[in-house]
């Protein structure tokens with residue numbers, strides 16, 4: 001028998017709630033308003049990319065969604081509740097922020113331990129995660145023995161280890177060379193397509209936004225507000241990455257986003 005009355009209404013409203021809901025959110029640092037007012041719903045499973053010029057409030061918005069900061073005004077809900085750092089999302093920063101005295105595997109193990117994965121289940125889960133980010137067989141390597149790109153892969157594996165349904169990434173590939181960056185973009189796109197996770201990714205790059213996003217939000221100059229909200233209608237699986245990047249549709253979207261970023265920065 002299916003529930004009826006108030007219980008059914010409650011269930012329906014929960015099912016209808018997006019994974020992330022920003023309701024008239026503003027954030028100020030003292031006298032400086034960095035973001036808002038801004039309202040945005042992000043449905044579960046979406047790969048949202050936030051793009052905008054330097055200082056428009058992208059990182060602030062991500063920190064608000066992570067729960068590192070509380071909005072000055074308005075409300076943020078993640079999974080129907082106030083965001084809790086380390087609980088409602090996994091976060092990847094521009095710098096990998098690994099524990100240098102631990103091995104690659106040790107870094108992932110720590111995240112698994114923190115996520116409450118039993119000790120006996122950790123080795124197989126660790127190997128699975130390292131394989132997913134292209135680091136199979138590297139568990140025993142020390143952090144200083146691997147490249148910057150590989151360190152960022154470890155950071156992504158750690159964030160995935162948390163098993164949260166939301167992944168937040170703040171310019172994670174910005175410090176990497178172009179080739180490594182493209183490879184990591186391709187791997188992240190594949191990982192996100194295979195899972196049902198919701199992702200929010202911050203970048204300056206229109207190219208990166210179009211390649212990764214299923215939706216792109218361009219922010220205006222500080223205080224950041226929505227200047228463009230675009231659904232990306234490119235295939236997310238069964239397509240060669242180079243072919244995708246070389247397609248006329250990709251070029252058109254990149255030009256549109258690039259133009260919107262420039263306009264928003266000048267407005």
Ligand SMILES: Nc1ncnc2c1ncn2[C@@H]1O[C@H](COP(=O)(O)OP(=O)(O)OP(=O)(O)O)[C@@H](O)[C@H]1O
Pocket residue numbers: 029032033034052053054055056057058059060061204222
């Ligand atoms: N801790 C802070 N204290 C005071 N002002 C801050 C703080 N963090 C950010 N700001 C200001 O808030 C505004 C938005 O900054 P934020 O870092 O969110 O932008 P961003 O778009 O991520 O920039 P970038 O692309 O350069 O990283 C800027 O004017 C910045 O100077």
